[in-house]
């Protein structure tokens with residue numbers, strides 16, 4: 324069937340049959356659909372069945388997807404997502420890829436409610452006979468979409484009615500009272516990210532190797548994750564319902580990728596039309612409702628730098644304090660980003676940007692009392708410039724975005740070096756590193772049982788002699804500090820900057836190192852142990868970005884390997 328007829332057919336199904344017959348006449352609808360497929364495939368039974376089955380999948384998707392999101396936009400995307408990757412549908416794939424790029428998206432078929440994953444023993448939930456896999460569908464008569472809804476709808480309530488779907492399909496109404504503030508003892512499924520509807524020219528998904536972890540290809544644009552974890556959204560594809568939700572549930576602050584307030588530039592960067600790129604009404608609505616925003620600019624040389632950057636920062640600063648801060652971070656291109664519209668960030672570009680933004684920062688400090696616009700650490704490091712002082716960063720509003728991390732580390736390390744016992748020799752067994760970090764993992768396979776002693780823990784403490792692996796960008800800074808530490812304590816710690824061969828290009832941050840990158844330098848390890856950055860391992864599963872498992876990596880090193888973050892490292896050095 325040609326793509327155009329196929330499209331027409333789907334829209335007939337969607338807007339005609341589906342909305343008209345709804346559920347009552349689904350059989351009639353499918354029968355008609357089959358006859359239509361048979362007719363379109365010119366009486367070829369097999370082709371007709373194939374077309375019919377594919378179309379029915381669409382309808383199923385609509386039926387299931389519609390129950391939760393209940394918006395034509397979401398349904399429309401569910402429809403298109405079924406076709407992306409479908410067999411032999413390259414024409415429609417591209418057609419629908421375009422639709423995907425401009426249509427607000429919910430890619431998962433969602434059933435209403437939130438699924439319980441754990442019930443604490445002796446808790447109120449256990450008393451109510453709630454169990455893992457039960458789905459809480461309604462609380463006090465209101466629909467629950469996820470655990471944020473659950474929290475919102477139960478907050479402060481002492482008289483509650485839950486509607487719960489059990490795994491056997493039965494629905495139970497549970498009415499109960501609880502004491503004020505009493506915890507339910509429930510853990511819920513994670514939020515399934517809603518996907519974005521942009522085609523940003525610098526999108527990280529385009530910079531992934533094909534075999535990267537599937538989760539790295541998720542283009543999330545989710546106001547809930549923005550509120551919970553500081554993930555950035557562009558707001559471009561945020562629906563009216565989601566806007567209402569931010570305001571109603573006070574999901575503040577929100578983290579918004581602005582990139583440029585010049586509309587043409589923003590649309591160009593996001594790969595959407597200007598109408599969709601224009602979020603001025605949405606921003607106004609959020610700011611009027613006193614929702615705090617943190618903004619981000621991904622700086623792309625020759626696109627949104629220079630005068631456009633200045634305009635962006637000034638426009639945003641005009642909304643301070645509701646727009647609390649803006650992070651300007653450089654675009655990072657892997658070797659897979661081959662888009663010719665993008666220019667790599669050079670040291671010279673970084674020096675120019677620092678000079679330009681420093682002027683604005685001074686002005687903002689004078690008029691607003693805060694720096695307001697912060698440059699990513701990478702810009703200072705690449706420029707070979709000094710990292711700004713502690714005062715510059717205030718309360719580090721954008722530290723999760725790599726803004727001020729180095730300053731925060733240097734200050735914390737200064738405290739290590741200035742301790743009263745600074746001149747004492749250090750003798751901490753390397754097992755401390757594992758003890759400090761592994762137990763923080765959430766995946767059962769990664770947790771060391773409390774009563775299990777490792778061989779290293781039974782060893783007598785000896786002088787710290789090992790290698791700390793990190794990204795090439797941070798390595799010189801860490802090396803400088805560790806050398807001072809070694810001089811004070813007589814330890815023999817080495818810092819090894821690991822080249823990122825997995826992503827290649829400009830990627831030099833520690834967090835994007837893969838298992839194979841570590842394996843490539845295992846011959847350069849000195850001492851009794853190796854420490855790798857904790858964030859290179861997935862938080863809920865001991866696996867690296869390239870799928871190498873932590874166990875596999877450890878088995879290929881001649882010395883024990885421990886994962887820790889900067890705080891863990893500092894704790895080791897000061898214990």
Ligand code: SF4
Nearest residue numbers: 519521522523526542
């Ligand atoms: S960069 Fe973010 S907003 Fe842009 S396409 Fe990728 S996931 Fe979507």
